[in-house]
Amino acid sequence: xxxxxxxxxxxxxxxxxxxxxxxxxxxxxxxxxxxxxxxxxxxxxxxxxxxxxxxxxxxxxxxxxxxxxxxxxxxxxxxxxxxxxxxxxxxxxxxxxxxxxxxxxxxxxxxxxxxxxxxxxxxxxxxxxxxxxxxxxxxxxxxxxxxxxxxxxxxxxxxxxxxxxxxxxxxxxxxxxxxxxxxxxxxxxxxxxxxxxxxxxxxxxxxxxxxxxxxxxxxxxxxxxxxxxxxxxxxxxxxxxxxxxxxxxxxxxxxxxxxxxxxxxxxxxxxxxxxxxxxxxxxxxxxxxxxxxxxxxxxxxxxxxxx
Ligand code: NDP
Numbered sequence: 663x664x665x666x667x668x669x670x671x672x673x674x675x676x677x678x679x680x681x682x683x684x685x686x687x688x689x690x691x692x693x694x695x696x697x698x699x700x701x702x703x704x705x706x707x708x709x710x711x712x713x714x715x716x717x718x719x720x721x722x723x724x725x726x727x728x729x730x731x732x733x734x735x736x737x738x739x740x741x742x743x744x745x746x747x748x749x750x751x752x753x754x755x756x757x758x759x760x761x762x763x764x765x766x767x768x769x770x771x772x773x774x775x776x777x778x779x780x781x782x783x784x785x786x787x788x789x790x791x792x793x794x795x796x797x798x799x800x801x802x803x804x805x806x807x808x809x810x811x812x813x814x815x816x817x818x819x820x821x822x823x824x825x826x827x828x829x830x831x832x833x834x835x836x837x838x839x840x841x842x843x844x845x846x847x848x849x850x851x852x853x854x855x856x857x858x859x860x861x862x863x864x865x866x867x868x869x870x871x872x873x874x875x876x877x878x879x880x881x882x883x884x885x886x887x888x889x890x891x892x893x894x895x896x897x898x899x900x901x902x903x904x905x906x907x908x909x910x911x912x913x914x915x916x917x918x919x920x921x922x923x924x925x926x927x928x929x930x931x932x933x934x935x936x937x938x939x940x941x942x943x944x945x946x947x948x949x950x951x952x953x954x955x956x957x958x959x960x961x962x963x964x965x966x967x968x969x
Contacts, residue, residue, distance in 0.1 A: 681940040689836045690952035697959055698745040718966035719748045720778040721770045725763065725789065726756035731782045741955050747962055750776065756786050763794055771799040777969060778804030778962035801968065804961040812853060815861050822961050827859035829953025830891060830912050837942055839889065839910050842867040847884055849873045850893035855914055859891055892930035902935030911936050911943045914950045
């Protein structure tokens with residue numbers, strides 16, 4: 663999808679092409695509509711077979727009162743309603759004990775109505791996050807952050823994989839971007855984004871380079887990319903001169919900056935420069951961001967079908 667190539671006339675009166683914007687909001691909406699239809703069909707099939715009438719279920723655990731986390735959880739729950747997934751919201755006080763959180767996760771693991779468990783991060787400092795996440799049944803781990811699912815991704819076995827990297831791959835698929843034999847450069851090596859997206863690109867036969875804060879001559883490595891994925895967390899770091907003409911650029915970064923005293927969200931890529939060089943670019947906001955929740959819903963439905 664995406665806007666058609668826009669043409670503009672530059673100062674020298676030459677016709678210059680601008681990159682098309684990859685519209686993550688529209689792709690996320692399309693994913694949700696497809697899911698809604700599939701969920702409806704699946705539930706109806708169950709009704710007909712009397713094999714069980716339940717809908718897919720997602721349990722969301724929120725500890726404390728962090729306003730940003732509350733907003734994310736609200737958004738996830740309303741997205742569940744949109745597609746026909748039942749959500750179970752568990753709110754725990756900020757001073758809850760480690761044992762209480764763990765006991766809740768154990769109960770959710772055993773609950774037949776729950777296909778996916780999402781523990782909203784960050785957890786309060788006194789809670790051992792790793793310990794909690796490692797307790798989630800890997801087959802209900804819809805955030806895909808457990809060691810089991812990261813391992814499955816690494817060795818090419820089916821599993822539940824991290825939502826933002828899945829969102830990146832869905833955008834590339836939707837846009838019809840050929841990956842086989844192409845050079846994909848991923849800037850960032852976190853377990854949340856950089857590493858999993860690199861493994862997913864590799865699984866699609868791209869030749870993948872992963873960069874990080876110690877990479878030598880990062881601009882030159884980026885310039886060799888047919889597909890460039892930025893997941894760094896540094897506002898406007900990747901300049902137009904770092905991008906190969908015609909490359910596809912996916913900007914995962916979300917950075918809050920001040921412009922004229924007002925807060926603004928920008929990515930890791932300097933968008934205004936990138937559109938002059940690339941063939942397709944994701945904006946921030948409205949690019950990868952909306953895809954993350956869509957893929958969380960998709961993971962929940964995948965888990966439901968498998969169970
Ligand atoms: P992390 O901080 O965990 O990882 C950042 C990575 O960038 C690290 O691997 C780090 O290298 C690398 N890095 C830092 N500085 C440089 C530099 N100057 N040059 C090259 N590499 C550098 O971040 P995340 O992966 O969690 O997130 C990355 C961005 O994506 C953030 O802006 C985050 O907000 C956003 N994000 C967006 C989501 C969405 O839904 N759109 C979801 C998740 C994240 P090193 O390993 O050497 O330290």
